[in-house]
Each structure stands twice: as C-alpha cells, then as structure tokens.
Amino acid sequence: MSPTVRPSDFDPGSAAGGDGLFGLPTTVNDARVVVVPAPFEATVSYGDGTANAPAAVLAASRQVDLFDPETGRPYEQGIAMLDLADAACIRAWSDAARKAALPVLASGGPDGHAAAIATVDDLCDRMNDWVAARSWELQEAGKTVFVLGGDHSVPFGTIAATAERHPGIGILHLDAHFDLRPAYEGFAWSHASVMHNVLTQVPGVGRIVHVGIRDLSEEELGISRASGDRSVAFLDHTLRERRDAGEAWGAIAADIVEQLPETVYLSFDVDGLDPALCPGTGTPVPGGLDWHQISTLLAAVARSGRRIVGGDLVEVAPTAGDREWNANVGARLLYKMIGWSLRSLDA
Numbered sequence: 001m002s003p004t005v006r007p008s009d010f011d012p013g014s015a016a017g018g019d020g021l022f023g024l025p026t027t028v029n030d031a032r033v034v035v036v037p038a039p040f041e042a043t044v045s046y047g048d049g050t051a052n053a054p055a056a057v058l059a060a061s062r063q064v065d066l067f068d069p070e071t072g073r074p075y076e077q078g079i080a081m082l083d084l085a086d087a088a089c090i091r092a093w094s095d096a097a098r099k100a101a102l103p104v105l106a107s108g109g110p111d112g113h114a115a116a117i118a119t120v121d122d123l124c125d126r127m128n129d130w131v132a133a134r135s136w137e138l139q140e141a142g143k144t145v146f147v148l149g150g151d152h153s154v155p156f157g158t159i160a161a162t163a164e165r166h167p168g169i170g171i172l173h174l175d176a177h178f179d180l181r182p183a184y185e186g187f188a189w190s191h192a193s194v195m196h197n198v199l200t201q202v203p204g205v206g207r208i209v210h211v212g213i214r215d216l217s218e219e220e221l222g223i224s225r226a227s228g229d230r231s232v233a234f235l236d237h238t239l240r241e242r243r244d245a246g247e248a249w250g251a252i253a254a255d256i257v258e259q260l261p262e263t264v265y266l267s268f269d270v271d272g273l274d275p276a277l278c279p280g281t282g283t284p285v286p287g288g289l290d291w292h293q294i295s296t297l298l299a300a301v302a303r304s305g306r307r308i309v310g311g312d313l314v315e316v317a318p319t320a321g322d323r324e325w326n327a328n329v330g331a332r333l334l335y336k337m338i339g340w341s342l343r344s345l346d347a
C-alpha cells in the first residue's frame, strides 16, 4: 500500500507548516499509520502531567525533520493523529478518575476507599473500551496504530486489539519499571500493572520482553520468573554489566531481538530512557538506555525480519520552561518507532 499523501505543493525539506502530526497534511483517512491520543493519567503515583503529552508532542512534532537518515521517508506513507477533540472524553474521564484517586494515593493504599476505587476502575474501563474500539476500527481500515499516552495504563486496549489480530505476538517493553504489579495502591488498571494485566488477560500475547528495568519489586521479579518464559527480562544493570565486560551493544541488541517472536508490538515507556532525555516523566529513575542504544535496538528488530505491527509511547510529560525538551524527545521517539515499523512491514 503506498497512498499518495503529498499534495504537489508539500515540500518535506521545508519547516513543516501543516497542522497535522509532524506538520504533515495527511488526513486520518489517507494515513497508513494513525496515532491515537490518550490523554489519561488517573493513577499516576508521583509526578503528573502526562495527560498533556498528546497536545505537546503534536506541537513539538512539527519541527522534526521528515527525512530520517536511518529509516528514510516514513512520512511518504502517511502519518496522522486522531483529532485531539475526539479524545476529549478521555481527558474528562482522566480528570474525574484523578479526583477520585487522589485521596487513595494520599493515604497510601486502598483501605477504606472502596467507593473511590470502584469509581476509578469504572472510568479506566471506559478508557480501555474507547482505546480498544478506536484501535480495532483503525486496524480494520488497514491502518497501523500507535497510541500516545497518557500514562502506561492507556495501551491495554490497543495491545488486546493487536493481539487478537496477531496471536502469539511479542511485546518489546522498554521501561524503567516492570509494570507487573497485581493492582497498585488498589487500582486494577494502574499504570504500574499494565503488563500484569496483559499477562493475565490477553492470552494472544505470547511473550513480553522487558528491557531497561531497574526499579522493581521482588514480587514482580518473581512473577516474571514464574511466567514460564512469557515474561523475559533484560534488567538495566545486566545490560550495563555486559557492556562493562566489553560486549558490543549491537550484540546485546541482537540477543534481545532473538527473544521476540516474528510479530512485535512496541510498548515504550519513556522512563526506560536515561532521565536526561525525559526529565518531566512521572517516575524517573537513574540509569536507562541512551538515544543511540534505543535507535540501534529498534533497527535490530526491523532488520531481523520481524514485523513491528503497532505500539505505544507513554509517560512523556511536558514541563514548562525547558523549550519543550520532553515533548521534543517524545516526538522524535515516536517518529523513529513509526519509521522502523514501516521499514519492518515493507521489508
């Protein structure tokens, strides 16, 4: 599929002047890749602001150069984001759920908060249904779907929709955290539980390969180890030890890729990166992967012959006064993810 998405007067080398994602004039109908904005952060436990990411990443994306020396010309295939106004319901549910969640978070646990937790769970259910329905419809129309959070609770519906189409799919999960907690602070759909919910409720996911994990509970490590290889972890310190022992990152990346099945979904929590690249994110942790390591890893997935059929970018949190650095990195990361996805699908 190679739709023509460039009107004759569109110059990809000029500063993008369009209103769309990456400054492109592409409509959702004409796009091959559609980004679903999910401005939702009901249960963030530390810093907030990730619900502002879709608008901020959209704004920052307009100054990303469209030609990418690694992935080529992903824009030619058409990339568009659903109208943020269409996701206004998500923001409203997030605000209502956040209001209900704050007293629970402040008291550090669920005791005595059954009604508030039920409210939050219900609003999270609605968000999950909305994201799953949008993802499924767009995939039905032949689109490749990426979700832009919001916190890490948002992609559950997309993962479920994508796994239904591609049984046995693997998730490449880049994150500082395992997100394997069986509910967190009482919330079934917590950002810290998304991979646990995937393991227990999405049988179509054959394996999760976690990379960069460095802030975890002993219980989560136990859940991963007891998963019968459905959860395979490359903890951040083990990656560091291998590099310190002289192993090249390319060889380590090949090892990670080897653990993935043929069809891959990317779940990218920006806090998997060095926090210098995402200082605003809600739960930053020292350590993590640098920009080139991530780029090399995504390239290795695509070049291995595996197909990247979708993904999400979550926990980007714009902050004031930093020239929108968080959103800038987020926009560039999203473009790399989409670019390598398209390369992998067209190989």
Ligand SMILES: [Mn+2]
Residues within 6 Å of the ligand: 152, 175, 177, 179, 191, 269
């Ligand atoms: Mn996460």
